[in-house]
Amino acid sequence: MLNPLTDKIFDIILTKKVWQVHILASELINCGAVKSLDENPQRDLFKRNFLIMNALYQLQEQLLPQILLISTLHIELLEKSVTNPISHRTSLRDYYLDWQNYDTSTQEVDALLNDFWGQFEREYTKPTLTQEDYHALTSKWQLPNNYTLKELQKCWRQQALKHHPDKPDGCAIKFKQIKEEYEQLKNTAR
Incomplete structure (x- = not known):
């Protein structure tokens, strides 16, 4: 059909x-x-x-x-x-x-939605950073130990401009990696 x-x-x-x-x-x-x-x-x-x-x-x-x-x-x-x-x-x-x-029945729709949100949470919820990972990332990103969100955002924008896939020297894989790191670091910013 x-x-x-x-x-x-x-x-x-x-x-x-x-x-x-x-x-x-x-x-x-x-x-x-x-x-x-x-x-x-x-x-x-x-x-x-x-x-x-x-x-x-x-x-x-x-x-x-x-x-x-x-x-x-x-x-x-x-x-x-x-x-x-x-x-x-x-x-x-x-x-x-x-x-x-x-x-589909209302009960089946409810079950499907519950299953979807359960899978979503498992697949897309990132675990929190360990102390070791936190120190490694802040060092890699050249951030102070108690960085602010504003400091992190500035660093992220610089990295994003440098590695964006649309840039001549950009790399999609590197860009994705720094985006994931940025998302993790956002959770620990003051």
């Missing part, structure tokens, strides 16, 4: 390389492509996300899997092909391509 949002989502994702599902959903709502789908707010959210993810996976099949990367929180339209980008998320892909899952 063809999803009525597929063409609209394709038009939208062409405007920017990287998207998140909630931002894509906002764009679809703002342009009037998605209206309320259920009286129950949880089921409305579920159905909206189902239609978006279904359309994305249909697009992925149409564009060749090497071009559209899809995960729960990250959608990226690649200009070059990559090797096997959908390897470990086939169950999620299969779920959203099965139209029988669209009309």
Whole structure:
């Protein structure tokens, strides 16, 4: 079954390389492509996300899997092909391509949302820094022991400008690493 949002989502994702599902959903709502789908707010959210993810996976099949990367929180339209980008998320892909899952009960939606937030917390919540890691990072970043958020932000901006992938000498891997370090150091700033 063809999803009525597929063409609209394709038009939208062409405007920017990287998207998140909630931002894509906002764009679809703002342009009037998605209206309320259920009286129950949880089921409305579920159905909206189902239609978006279904359309994305249909697009992925149409564009060749090497071009559209899809995960729960990250959608990226690649200009070059990559090797096997959908390897470990086939169950999620299969779920959203099965139209029988669209009309899910309120209890199942609640269970899915609880499972999602549990996975999100496990995957995206960074552990706190050990004393040893803290001292290693503050030394690497040339920060004083009791640095302020303002001092950290200044240091971060300098590092970001130096290593940003869009810069001639930039490096995406190094940029990602310093971004993660910055996020960790933000939690300990005064």
